[in-house]
Amino acid sequence: MSTAALGHLVGYRLPEGTFTITEHDNRLLSEAVETAAPDDGVAHPAFAYVATQRGVGIGIDEVFRLAECPMDDGPMLGSTDLEFAEPLRIGVAYRVRGEIVDIRRKQGARIGTFDVLTIQEELVDERDVAVAVIRNEFILPRRQD
Amino acid sequence: MEMEIPGDLGPWVVDAVRPDNMRLLAQALADPNPIHLDRDAVRQLGLGDRLINQGPANFAYVLNMLRDAVPGAEIRGLRVRLLSNVFEGERVEAAGKVVSVDEDGDERRVECQVWLDAEGGRRAIEGTATLVSAPG
Numbered sequence: 001m002s003t004a005a006l007g008h009l010v011g012y013r014l015p016e017g018t019f020t021i022t023e024h025d026n027r028l029l030s031e032a033v034e035t036a037a038p039d040d041g042v043a044h045p046a047f048a049y050v051a052t053q054r055g056v057g058i059g060i061d062e063v064f065r066l067a068e069c070p071m072d073d074g075p076m077l078g079s080t081d082l083e084f085a086e087p088l089r090i091g092v093a094y095r096v097r098g099e100i101v102d103i104r105r106k107q108g109a110r111i112g113t114f115d116v117l118t119i120q121e122e123l124v125d126e127r128d129v130a131v132a133v134i135r136n137e138f139i140l141p142r143r144q145d
Numbered sequence: 146m147e148m149e150i151p152g153d154l155g156p157w158v159v160d161a162v163r164p165d166n167m168r169l170l171a172q173a174l175a176d177p178n179p180i181h182l183d184r185d186a187v188r189q190l191g192l193g194d195r196l197i198n199q200g201p202a203n204f205a206y207v208l209n210m211l212r213d214a215v216p217g218a219e220i221r222g223l224r225v226r227l228l229s230n231v232f233e234g235e236r237v238e239a240a241g242k243v244v245s246v247d248e249d250g251d252e253r254r255v256e257c258q259v260w261l262d263a264e265g266g267r268r269a270i271e272g273t274a275t276l277v278s279a280p281g
Contacts, residue, residue: 025173028169028173029205031166031169032167032170032173033166033170033205033206033209034159034166034209035205035209045220045223046201046208049174049204050174050201053174053176054174060174061176061178071177071178071179073190074178074180074186075178076180076200076227076230077227078226078227079224079225079227080200080201080204080223080225080227081222081223081224081225082222083221084220084221085221086219087219087220
C-alpha cells in the first residue's frame, strides 16, 4: 500500500456532528492535565482538540482505519496548529466539521516508513462563526512496507 | 489595569506523569489507543515498557503554562510539533519566552516561543503561541 493508494482520502469531508462542553467534561479534562477548572464559563483551550475529536461524526479510530492504520499499529499525533477567534465556552452547542487535507509518505530513522495524515477541523458556534480551527498531523507507522 | 507581560514564561511542572490521568484523558477523548493504557501494547510496538502520555496532554501542559504565566490574556494560537514521547512517571516542565509584543488598535498581541521538556532535558514539544490582551 502506498500514499498514492490512499490519495482518494484527500478532500474527504468528515461527517458533521455537534459537541457541547459540559462543566463535568471541563473538570474531567482539567484534572487529567493537572490543572484547576476556573468557574468562569470558559473551557480549557485543549477542548479545541477534544471537542473536534469527539464531536465530529466519525471516531478517530475509524478515520485511521480509512487510512489503513488500525489503532494497534500505534498512530500518534505529530503536530497541532490551533487558532482561536475567541475562548471556547461551556454550554455552547458547537457544530464540528472537518476534512482530510493531506496524506504524505515519509521515511524516518527511528520508525521507518510512515504516512503523515493531516486533518483540519472547526468548531462553529450558533452565529456560524468558526471560533476554533485545528489542524492535526498524525503519524501512521507503516511497519510492513 | 495594565497587564504585565513577563519575558520568561513558566516553568509549569508536572512532577510525575500519572497513568490514572492518562486513563481519564482517554475517557475525555473517547480515544482507545492502547499505548496510553496497556504496557504490553507499548512493548509490542517496540516503544519501551512504560505507558505513553497522550500528545494532547503534552500540549495542554503548555496551554496551562501560558494561562498561568499571563492570566487574563486570551490564547489565540498554538502551533506545536511533538518531538518525542512522554512516559508515565516522567517529570515534565513547560516554559516559554516572549519574542514580540505589538500594540494593534485596542489589543496587544504577544508572540511567544514555547516548549515542553521531559527528563534529562529531552524536548518533547516545541512551537509558538499567540496571546492577546488589552493594550498596556
